Amino acid sequence: xxxxxxxxxxxxxxxxxxxxxxxxxxxxxxxxxxxxxxxxxxxxxxxxxxxxxxxxxxxxxxxxxxxxxxxxxxxxxxxxxxxxx
Amino acid sequence: xxxxxxxxxxxxxxxxxxxxxxxxxxxxxxxxxxxxxxxxxxxxxxxxxxxxxxxxxxxxxxxxxxxxxxxxxxxxxxxxxxxxxxxxxxxxxxxxxxxxxxxxxxxxxxxxxxxxxxxxxxxxxxxxxxxxxxxxxxxxxxxxxxxxxxxxxxxxxxxxxxxxxxxxxxxxxxxxxxxxxxxxxxxxxxxxxxxxxxxxxxxxxxxxxxxxxxxxxxxxxxxxxxxxxxxxxxxxxxxxxxxxxxxxxxxxxxxxxxxxxxxxxxxxxxxxxxxxxxxxxxxxxxxxxxxxxxxxxxxxxxxxxxxxxxxxxxxxxxxxxxxxxxxxxxxxxxxxxxxxxxxxxxxxxxxxxxxxxxxxxxxxxxxxxxxxxxxxxxxxxxxxxxxxxxxxxxxxxxxxxxxxxxxxxxxxxxxxxxxxxxxxxxxxxxxxxxxxxxxxxxxxxxxxxxxxxxxxxxxxxxxxxxxxxxxxxxxxxxxxxxxxxxxxxxxxxxxxxxxxxxxxxxxxxxxxxxxxxxxxxxxxxxxxxxxxxxxxxxxxxxxxxxxxxxxxxxxxxxxxxxxxxxxxxxxxxxxxxxxxxxxxxxxxxxxxxxxxxxxxxxxxxxxxxxxxxxxxxxxxxxxxxxxxxxxxxxxxxxxxxxxxxxxxxxxxxxxxxxxxxxxxxxxxxxxxxxxxxxxxxxxxxxxxxxxxxxxxxxxxxxxxxxxxxxxxxxxxxxxxxxxxxxxxxxxxxxxxxxxxxxxxxxxxxxxxxxxxxxxxxxxxxxxxxxxxxxxxxxxxxxxxxxxxxxxxxxxxxxxxxxxxxxxxxxxxxxxxxxxxxxxxxxxxxxxxxxxxxxxxxxxxxxxxxxxxxxxxxxxxxxxxxxxx
Ligand code: SF4
Numbered sequence: 001x002x003x004x005x006x007x008x009x010x011x012x013x014x015x016x017x018x019x020x021x022x023x024x025x026x027x028x029x030x031x032x033x034x035x036x037x038x039x040x041x042x043x044x045x046x047x048x049x050x051x052x053x054x055x056x057x058x059x060x061x062x063x064x065x066x067x068x069x070x071x072x073x074x075x076x077x078x079x080x081x082x083x084x085x
Numbered sequence: 086x087x088x089x090x091x092x093x094x095x096x097x098x099x100x101x102x103x104x105x106x107x108x109x110x111x112x113x114x115x116x117x118x119x120x121x122x123x124x125x126x127x128x129x130x131x132x133x134x135x136x137x138x139x140x141x142x143x144x145x146x147x148x149x150x151x152x153x154x155x156x157x158x159x160x161x162x163x164x165x166x167x168x169x170x171x172x173x174x175x176x177x178x179x180x181x182x183x184x185x186x187x188x189x190x191x192x193x194x195x196x197x198x199x200x201x202x203x204x205x206x207x208x209x210x211x212x213x214x215x216x217x218x219x220x221x222x223x224x225x226x227x228x229x230x231x232x233x234x235x236x237x238x239x240x241x242x243x244x245x246x247x248x249x250x251x252x253x254x255x256x257x258x259x260x261x262x263x264x265x266x267x268x269x270x271x272x273x274x275x276x277x278x279x280x281x282x283x284x285x286x287x288x289x290x291x292x293x294x295x296x297x298x299x300x301x302x303x304x305x306x307x308x309x310x311x312x313x314x315x316x317x318x319x320x321x322x323x324x325x326x327x328x329x330x331x332x333x334x335x336x337x338x339x340x341x342x343x344x345x346x347x348x349x350x351x352x353x354x355x356x357x358x359x360x361x362x363x364x365x366x367x368x369x370x371x372x373x374x375x376x377x378x379x380x381x382x383x384x385x386x387x388x389x390x391x392x393x394x395x396x397x398x399x400x401x402x403x404x405x406x407x408x409x410x411x412x413x414x415x416x417x418x419x420x421x422x423x424x425x426x427x428x429x430x431x432x433x434x435x436x437x438x439x440x441x442x443x444x445x446x447x448x449x450x451x452x453x454x455x456x457x458x459x460x461x462x463x464x465x466x467x468x469x470x471x472x473x474x475x476x477x478x479x480x481x482x483x484x485x486x487x488x489x490x491x492x493x494x495x496x497x498x499x500x501x502x503x504x505x506x507x508x509x510x511x512x513x514x515x516x517x518x519x520x521x522x523x524x525x526x527x528x529x530x531x532x533x534x535x536x537x538x539x540x541x542x543x544x545x546x547x548x549x550x551x552x553x554x555x556x557x558x559x560x561x562x563x564x565x566x567x568x569x570x571x572x573x574x575x576x577x578x579x580x581x582x583x584x585x586x587x588x589x590x591x592x593x594x595x596x597x598x599x600x601x602x603x604x605x606x607x608x609x610x611x612x613x614x615x616x617x618x619x620x621x622x623x624x625x626x627x628x629x630x631x632x633x634x635x636x637x638x639x640x641x642x643x644x645x646x647x648x649x650x651x652x653x654x655x656x657x658x659x660x661x662x663x664x665x666x667x668x669x670x671x672x673x674x675x676x677x678x679x680x681x682x683x684x685x686x687x688x689x690x691x692x693x694x695x696x697x698x699x700x701x702x703x704x705x706x707x708x709x710x711x712x713x714x715x716x717x718x719x720x721x722x723x724x725x726x727x728x729x730x731x732x733x734x735x736x737x738x739x740x741x742x743x744x745x746x747x748x749x750x751x752x753x754x755x756x757x758x759x760x761x762x763x764x765x766x767x768x769x770x771x772x773x774x775x776x777x778x779x780x781x782x783x784x785x786x787x788x789x790x791x792x793x794x795x796x797x798x799x800x801x802x803x804x805x806x807x808x809x810x811x812x813x814x815x816x817x818x819x820x821x822x823x824x825x826x827x828x829x830x831x832x833x834x835x836x837x838x839x840x841x842x843x844x845x846x847x848x849x850x851x852x853x854x855x856x857x858x859x860x861x862x863x864x865x866x867x868x869x870x871x872x873x874x875x876x877x878x879x880x881x882x883x884x885x886x887x888x889x890x891x892x893x894x895x896x897x898x899x900x901x902x903x904x905x906x907x908x909x910x911x912x913x914x915x916x917x918x919x920x921x922x923x924x925x926x927x928x929x930x931x932x933x934x935x936x937x938x939x940x941x942x943x944x945x946x947x948x949x950x951x952x953x
Contacts, residue, residue, distance in 0.1 A: 036144055039463035039797075040266040040273040042222040048800070058924055059812025060800045062267055062617040084143030084922045085466070085800045 019047070019061070019071040027070045029063045033077040036084075037066070048084060049073060058085050087114055090858035095939040096949040102862035109861060115896035117857070118889065118907045121533050122505040125440060128195050129447040129504055137206050139457035139472040140507070140920040141465040146229070147920045151457060153223045153231040154203035157210035157406070160184040162240045165214070165247070174685060178335035178342075178670040180214075181407050185346035192353050197390070197448045198397050199350055199374065202405035202456075209457035211237075212409045213244035214667070215279030219461030220244070249276045252662040253655070260620070261651060267617050268463055269801040270606065271648050272597040272698075272794075274655035276662070278461040282474075282575045282595055284414040284587035285403040289675045291392055291420065292584075294384040295340040298674050302333040302340075305683060309333075329683025336674035339407075343671060344383045347398055351378030388435025389428040392421050393445050397452055399675070407671050409459060410591075413475040413509045416572045416582050418494035419483070425493035439496060446500035453508045467793040469925050470909075470916025471507050474792075478572030478582075480523065481514030481543045486569070489514070490523035498526040502533055505906050507915045512573045513538035514546070515877055528869050531886050532860045536910025539576075539885035542877060545843055546571055546579040553693050556783035561586070561678075561691045576913025577819070577848040577883065578696050578788045585677035586692040589669070592660035593781060594696035594788070594847075598648050599798045600770070601701035601805060601815045604708050607641045608728065608806075615803025615811055623647050629724045634717040638709070638769075646773045649785075652697060657780045664688030693783025696847045699770050700794045703751050703816035703823050706762040707807035711748040713761060731804045734811045746808030752822025754833040763840045766820070771845040786847035789819030791912035796925050814928045818912040819850030819883070824931040831855075831872065831935040832944040839879035846882065852912060854887040856936045864952045868937060871945040885910055887932065894918065894930050 029035035034049025045066030048058050063069050087110050090102035104110050112120050124130040140147045164183030168176040191201035203210045211231060213220040220241045223229050231237040245251060253276040254262070266273050275281060289298065309326045351374070358371035377394050386392040396415070404410045428435045429442050458464070458473040468474060479497055481489045501511055513527050527538050547568045554562020563581055574580040575595065580588040588594060603622070606613055611622035625640035664687045672686040673679035679686050715721045722741065730738035749758035766787075775784045799814035807823070809815075816823045820838050827834050831853060838851055859865060876884055887910045897904035901919035909918045909929050918926060942949075 037222055037225075037462055038266070039144070039268045039466060040277055040461065041218050042225055042462070044266075057810060057812040057814075058800045059803070060616060062269075062801075064617075079143075081143040081145055081147065082922050085796050085924050 019069060021065050021068050022070050023068050025068060025070045027074040028067050029069045030066050031076060032070075033075040033079050034073065035063065035066065036079070038062070043067070048079065049075070060085070086110065087112055087117070088858060090856065090862060093937070093939055093942075095942050095947075095952070098949050098952070100864070100949070100952045102858060102864060104861055105863045105865060106861075114857070114890050114892040116903070117893060118534050119904065122906050123503045125443045125447055125500070125503050129444055129451065132195050132448065132451045133504060133506070136451055136454050138454055139209065140470055140917060141472065142469040142921050142925075144462045144466045146465070150207045151229070152208055153211050153229045153459060154205065154208035155231040155237065156188050156204045157184060157202070158213050158220070158231065158237065158240050160187045161214065162243060166243075172331045173666055174331050174335045174668040174670065175338070177668045178338035181339050181671060182342035184406060185342040188346075190346070190349050190353055192350065192357060197370070197374070197445060198393050198452055199354070199378070200397050200401050202401050206455060209459040210405060211459045212279050213241045214248055215281075215409060216250060216277060216461060217241050217244050217248050218250065218277060219279050222462050223459070247666070249659065249662055249667055252276075252666055253658050256658050257655070263619060264621055265651065265655060267801075269613065269616050269798060270599050270602040270621050271652050273463060274652070274659060275591050275596065276655065276659040278463055279409055280460060280464050280591065281408060281410040282412040282414070282591045283403050283410040283589055283672070284412075284572065284574055284580050284582055285399050285672065286584050286587050286676045287396055287399050287415050287420055288582075288584045289677060290382045290395055290399050291386045291424075294382060295344055295674070296383045297385075298680065299337050299340050301680055302336045302674065305680070306330055306333045309683070332668075332670075332673060332679070332683045332685055335668065335670035336680070339670035340674050343398070343402060347378050347382060351375045354378060386424055387427060389421065389424045389437065389442055389445060390435045392424040393449055396420070397449065402671050405456070405458070407669050408667065411458065411460070411464070411474045412575045413453065413477050414572050414574050414580065414582065415477055416479065416481070416570065417477045417497055418479040418491060419489060419570070422491055422493045425496065429492070439492065442493070442496045443500045443503065446497050447504040450500060450504055450506045450509060454506045466797055468914055468916075469793045469796075470911065470918065470921040471914050473508070474575050474914055475509030476512055476573050476576055476914070477509050478512045478514065479538070480516065480519055481571075482516055482518065482547070482569045484566040484569050488516070488518045488520055490520045494523050495526055498523070498530055498538070501535060501537070502526070502530050505533075505535065505908065507908055507917050510536070510914050511538040513540050514543040515540045515873065516543035517877065524870065524873075525866060528866050531855075531869070532865060532888055534887070534889045535908055536885065536887055536915035539883065539913075540873070541573070541579070541848070541883050542843070542881065545880065545882055548844075549579060549847065550581060550692075553783055556693045556781070557691055558782045559691055563692055574694070576792065577790045577850055578694075579848065580694050581692050587676070588694050589672060589676070589686040590660065590663055592656040592663060593690065593779070594694045595698070596652055596656060597698040597700045597794060598645070598652060599701045599794070599802075600645065600699055600705035602798060602802050603644045603648060604641065604705040604805060605803055607637070607644050608731070611644065616801040629728070631724065634713045637712065641705075641709070642769055642773060645769055646776075649697065649774055649777060653777050653779055653785055660687065660780045690781040693779070693781035695779040695781060695783050695785040696788045697774060697785055698788045698790050700789070700791050701798050701802070701815035702766070702770055702789055702819070703821065704805055704807055704809060706765045707750050707758070707823060707826075708805045709765060710750070710758045710761045711745045711806045711808070714748050714757070715744060727806060731806070734804045735808075742808050745806055750807070750823060750826040752827035752834045752837050753829045754836040759837050759840050766841045767845045787849075788847045789849040791816070791818035791850060792914065793911060793925065795912060796928060800924075814924070817928060817932065818852045819848070821850060821852040824928055825933055827933050827935075830938060830941055832875075832941045834935070835876060835879055835881065838881055843880050843882050849882050850913060851881065851884045852887070852910065852932065853884060854932045854934045856934055857888055857890045859937055860888050867951050868942070868945070868947060871942075871947045875945045887929065891930055891934065894926065898923065898926055
């Protein structure tokens with residue numbers, strides 16, 4: 001079982017496609033067009049961009065540290081609700 | 086030009102489908118719904134044109150002018166601080182009094198029903214005492230933050246230690262909180278979000294008036310004090326009276342404050358009439374409103390205008406001022422009928438015509454549309470295209486078993502059809518005794534694409550009220566007469582209405598669990614690789630080692646039971662604290678049970694009504710069918726291969742995905758698929774839930790539905806074995822087939838759905854899309870009525886319809902500004918189509934438009950001779 005779990009964790013890591021914690025980054029998810037607050041706790045967040053599926057669907061990912069996480073898809077701005085879920 | 090339905094050969098006849106209204110044949114299909122609104126009067130036309138809609142989508146308000154107000158949080162907090170040291174129930178009464186004494190009262194042009202819950206009708210109030218997290222989200226937002234923001238932050242900091250969340254948190258481990266908060270396998274607990282629902286006992290205010298309620302509370306206090314002072318002191322018997330006296334005193338404080346708040350509105354009407362209004366007709370109206378607001382809700386209602394104003398005040402108090410709560414639960418035709426009769430038929434008080442009554446109901450609809458809920462982000466995400474859940478109930482039977490439909494029911498339906506607003510939604514209780522005239526109006530609303538009334542099986546739900554009553558802890562559950570007095574609490578679930586025993590908090594029933602995500606983590610030993618990268622459930626083993634389908638089934642059961650027990654525990658811990666720190670003196674004062682027993686409305690439970698909402702059940706169920714068939718029965722693939730395909734989001738596994746997509750799906754009357762899925766609904770979804778006993782001592786039953794969570798959870802769920810890609814929307818409701826997979830017509834759907842024993846579930850939402858040219862044809866009503874009668878005979882709980890063409894939906898996607906009146910049924914609520922995201926819109930377009938054929942007519946017993 002340990003092997004299976006480590007494979008799943010590896011996959012979770014793969015889904016991060018360059019998403020990383022960079023303490024004090026100026027390009028945090030908080031400021032990114034594709035980042036929105038977590039539905040319950042606004043100190044966490046959700047990423048809705050950068051990970052669109054081949055079909056154009058929106059496959060969100062939870063951002064545990066919304067203020068210090070970033071990735072290469074960072075875009076400043078705000079997303080229009082029509083491009084959201 | 087509209088496109089007519091092609092003729093159908095049925096029982097030797099060629100049935101033609103000319104439009105019932107020939108003028109519609111000249112309207113282009115793309116713009117049909119823009120031609121249907123017909124406000125009853127110029128007033129309601131103006132009110133609709135200037136309505137400040139508060140629709141939300143994707144967690145944001147669609148209109149840019151909406152922002153958070155300061156008054157509610159400021160005065161509530163002032164009242165709390167000023168009463169430091171008092172019993173909490175009295176502090177809560179003081180909070181309400183401070184708010185009602187000091188808040189701005191709002192009167193707007195043209196209105197016949199007045200009252201708003203913030204200092205400006207563009208604003209929404211906030212509730213830091215319910216959820217400092219939700220309030221913080223508003224404070225952080227440059228768009229919505231209440232001003233001055235420093236004051237708002239200080240207030241929110243104060244509530245961090247006093248709020249419901251801080252009281253409940255110590256009873257949960259951090260990982261449990263994390264699992265609930267992320268809204269992927271479970272909805273977050275209400276103690277964190279502040280989300281709530283309630284069924285206010287409007288009847289006591291209409292029939293008694295608040296002055297009478299104050300008298301009752303005072304008499305109870307006097308009696309209790311006499312008992313305390315009587316000789317032969319007995320501590321165990323008499324000490325409980327102290328708390329009761331506090332509760333009755335809190336009721337008096339609250340009711341007096343409400344009367345004085347209503348009278349402030351009355352004085353404002355008079356001041357405007359006497360000093361500012363130049364139109365003599367409006368001046369007269371304002372003076373009449375001044376008189377009503379002086380009298381109501383202090384005294385009993387006497388006419389229809391009285392009861393409409395009373396209802397709005399009680400709504401604001403129970404849903405927006407004393408505590409936030411979603412919903413608009415009441416049986417409106419029954420509640421208003423005596424006053425409709427007095428005003429419209431007997432003309433003994435506030436005499437008016439039926440058309441005047443329709444105008445009043447239109448005015449009420451527009452009050453709902455303008456209402457703004459200061460709810461948390463999660464709930465701004467999951468009712469896209471609407472402002473909040475407003476669902477009222479009509480139809481069914483009276484207490485004595487006679488038809489509950491009356492001319493007031495018709496006025497409510499006519500208002501909905503004429504004004505065309507997304508809210509309030511209506512639920513119609515379908516009973517064979519219901520009169521045809523009213524059913525025809527239900528049809529017209531459905532045919533015009535409102536998405537409501539949704540329809541529920543009257544007898545099934547009355548029986549359910551009796552069933553729950555059996556578990557009453559004080560042996561005071563629903564009587565057979567009271568069991569006829571039910572309405573939807575929110576979108577789907579029945580609850581009692583009336584003077585007592587109504588549901589007061591969502592910790593009794595409500596909240597969701599998401600089987601699709603649970604299916605996903607069952608395949609990963611409880612781990613969530615696709616959204617949160619956390620352990621989301623218990624370790625149930627590597628599915629590659631499951632040599633039988635039963636082992637997978639049992640692993641799913643374990644994951645589901647874990648989540649269910651956690652969410653119900655969270656609700657009951659919440660309920661425990663709601664009775665201690667969120668007392669509702671006003672609500673308690675208008676409930677006969679609370680008044681008699683001196684108990685707070687959160688704490689007293691006479692009629693259990695426990696439920697929880699499984700949402701995304703069909704994705705999980707179709708996935709189980711696919712796994713059973715292809716891995717365990719046919720052995721075409723191994724679990725290892727399936728997991729590899731899922732981890733790759735099916736990329737590079739196209740042929741394999743096709744096989745998984747092509748396995749029979751729910752809603753096609755397929756015995757293989759339906760056999761597995763029936764067992765899934767009855768054994769796991771309901772069976773596991775019913776093993777739980779909640780705060781009220783009754784079972785918890787499933788209410789399958791979806792709201793907009795089928796989209797949100799879909800976007801947080803990876804690929805699934807039914808062939809779905811990661812991030813795609815899940816099934817849109819309860820027992821509805823997955824969009825586009827019900828390929829065998831409307832009657833096959835009914836046959837599949839009827840295989841699940843309705844009495845094992847509390848409710849189950851069925852979304853159907855009907856053919857526009859058939860419904861708008863001369864035969865539309867007859868065919869729909871035959872469908873409804875069959876639906877009823879199959880003992881199905883619920884059905885609701887979209888009746889809008891893809892041509893019109895696609896046109897609205899291209900040019901949203903030209904389609905402001907296009908309404909669609911999402912799931913449990915209706916939405917303005919152009920106010921939802923493209924992701925959401927595409928899920929509506931993807932639903933199969935159910936056409937009817939000769940076989941369907943045959944199954945529905947449509948008489949060919951009638952179709953001429
Ligand atoms: S695209 Fe990158 S930076 Fe932007 S929200 Fe997503 S993870 Fe954060």
